[in-house]
Amino acid sequence: MQQIRVFIVDDAQNTREDIKRFLYFEEDMEVVGEASTGEEAVSLCKDGKPDVILMDINLPGMDGIQASEQISLLLPEAAIVIISIQGEQEYLKKAMAAGARDYLVKPFTSMELAETVRRVCAFARKKRLHLVGEEKPNAKVRAKNGKIITLFSTKGGVGKTTVACNLAIAIAAESLKDVVLVDLDLQGGDVSVILNFNNVQTIADLVQEDIENDPTVTDTCLSAHFSGVNVLSAPASPEQAELVTPQHINSLIGYLKTRFDFVVVDTAPHYSEINLNVLEMSDSVVVMLAQDLPTLKHTRSTIEVLSALNHREKINLVLNRLRSDGISVKELEKSLDLALAAAIPTDDRTVLQSVNKGQPFVLGQKSSRVSECIFELAKMMSREKKTDQNTSKITAPMNPIKKLFSLSR
Numbered sequence: 001m002q003q004i005r006v007f008i009v010d011d012a013q014n015t016r017e018d019i020k021r022f023l024y025f026e027e028d029m030e031v032v033g034e035a036s037t038g039e040e041a042v043s044l045c046k047d048g049k050p051d052v053i054l055m056d057i058n059l060p061g062m063d064g065i066q067a068s069e070q071i072s073l074l075l076p077e078a079a080i081v082i083i084s085i086q087g088e089q090e091y092l093k094k095a096m097a098a099g100a101r102d103y104l105v106k107p108f109t110s111m112e113l114a115e116t117v118r119r120v121c122a123f124a125r126k127k128r129l130h131l132v133g134e135e136k137p138n139a140k141v142r143a144k145n146g147k148i149i150t151l152f153s154t155k156g157g158v159g160k161t162t163v164a165c166n167l168a169i170a171i172a173a174e175s176l177k178d179v180v181l182v183d184l185d186l187q188g189g190d191v192s193v194i195l196n197f198n199n200v201q202t203i204a205d206l207v208q209e210d211i212e213n214d215p216t217v218t219d220t221c222l223s224a225h226f227s228g229v230n231v232l233s234a235p236a237s238p239e240q241a242e243l244v245t246p247q248h249i250n251s252l253i254g255y256l257k258t259r260f261d262f263v264v265v266d267t268a269p270h271y272s273e274i275n276l277n278v279l280e281m282s283d284s285v286v287v288m289l290a291q292d293l294p295t296l297k298h299t300r301s302t303i304e305v306l307s308a309l310n311h312r313e314k315i316n317l318v319l320n321r322l323r324s325d326g327i328s329v330k331e332l333e334k335s336l337d338l339a340l341a342a343a344i345p346t347d348d349r350t351v352l353q354s355v356n357k358g359q360p361f362v363l364g365q366k367s368s369r370v371s372e373c374i375f376e377l378a379k380m381m382s383r384e385k386k387t388d389q390n391t392s393k394i395t396a397p398m399n400p401i402k403k404l405f406s407l408s409r
């Protein structure tokens with residue numbers, strides 16, 4: 001087992017002692033040094049060759065942000081984790097800009113500490129391998145022109161995530177092609193919970209990377225699910241999500257399209273710039289629907305927006321939680337002037353069991369009716385031709401918010 005070398009910077013001796021006590025029980029970690037001031041940290045840090053530096057913000061003299069800035073230049077391979085009582089967004093942004101990898105708000109548990117240390121260290125090691133070329137995709141392999149399938153609805157809780165996870169796995173099983181699932185519900189994404197991933201790299205790990213110039217760094221944050229699907233998870237905390245920009249997402253989605261045959265994207269329920277860009281880049285948009293009036297209203301507006309943006313032909317209307325006592329399918333189709341592409345039944349037992357086990361139902365309960373419906377949808381999605389506008393080389397989308405705004409005037 002490769003030891004993780006940890007250096008602690010905090011002016012409070014008892015905090016340093018607490019951290020040492022926490023880490024003492026972690027067999028794969030050793031504390032290689034400590035400092036109580038920023039200056040001391042800068043001068044001592046390089047001797048211990050730490051993998052991870054735990055850095056307090058409020059230090060006498062040079063503060064933790066300035067010290068992080070200097071240390072990240074001196075030791076670019078080490079991962080800095082800010083530990084501070086200030087959980088505010090401003091500090092997080094400054095710390096990330098200064099080169100920190102992550103942020104722990106005091107008081108934290110020994111488990112939170114150990115998990116964060118392991119995760120940032122794993123990312124730093126993966127990135128090192130990536131930089132020396134060991135994990136870079138072979139440049140000679142022809143770039144793919146994958147199909148982007150986005151699940152969308154401005155109504156929360158209609159089943160986007162449930163269907164996205166199961167659909168990605170079903171597409172991989174049906175097509176035997178390379179599939180990546182991207183969780184773009186940046187503030188509250190739960191794909192990693194549904195797929196039972198713990199403590200994995202996330203989109204937040206990419207925010208300090210020069211992803212526009214080297215989008216291949218995205219590979220370092222992909223997690224392999226045992227189904228064969230690769231997964232790019234949403235940030236672990238809402239504060240980290242704030243740091244992700246539309247440019248990051250454009251670059252990573254554009255890149256994943258060249259690496260995978262199918263890019264399945266789960267989204268948050270609103271018209272953010274990120275979502276609108278992704279809808280623009282998508283070949284197919286699965287608009288999720290339910291049999292109640294508020295959802296119908298949201299769906300109608302989504303169809304109007306997508307039509308105004310010239311994306312009506314991408315829409316695949318999918319009804320989830322089909323039931324006999326809701327608005328009928330016939331009425332829904334008439335009201336929306338669009339036929340359903342699929343209707344997935346309500347199956348509380350199968351879905352709940354699968355979520356609680358962390359095993360998608362298309363794997364664990366393959367013969368259930370919900371799974372059969374997802375497989376039918378997957379067949380359709382993997383057969384369906386790509387829309388013309390996306391068959392060429394990917395380009396950065398024009399600003400869809402502006403486009404939408406000009407259309408509505």
Ligand SMILES: Nc1ncnc2c1ncn2[C@@H]1O[C@H](COP(=O)(O)OP(=O)(O)OP(=O)(O)O)[C@@H](O)[C@H]1O
Nearest residue numbers: 156157158159160161162269321345346347348351
């Ligand atoms: N076909 C189904 N049968 C029974 N339960 C379902 C079905 N589809 C989804 N659910 C349940 O409905 C709830 C909402 O599903 P999910 O989280 O996938 O929706 P969402 O659209 O992603 O929500 P959000 O907008 O909050 O991200 C979950 O508890 C899920 O287990």
Ligand SMILES: [Mg+2]
Nearest residue numbers: 160161185190
């Ligand atoms: Mg969701």
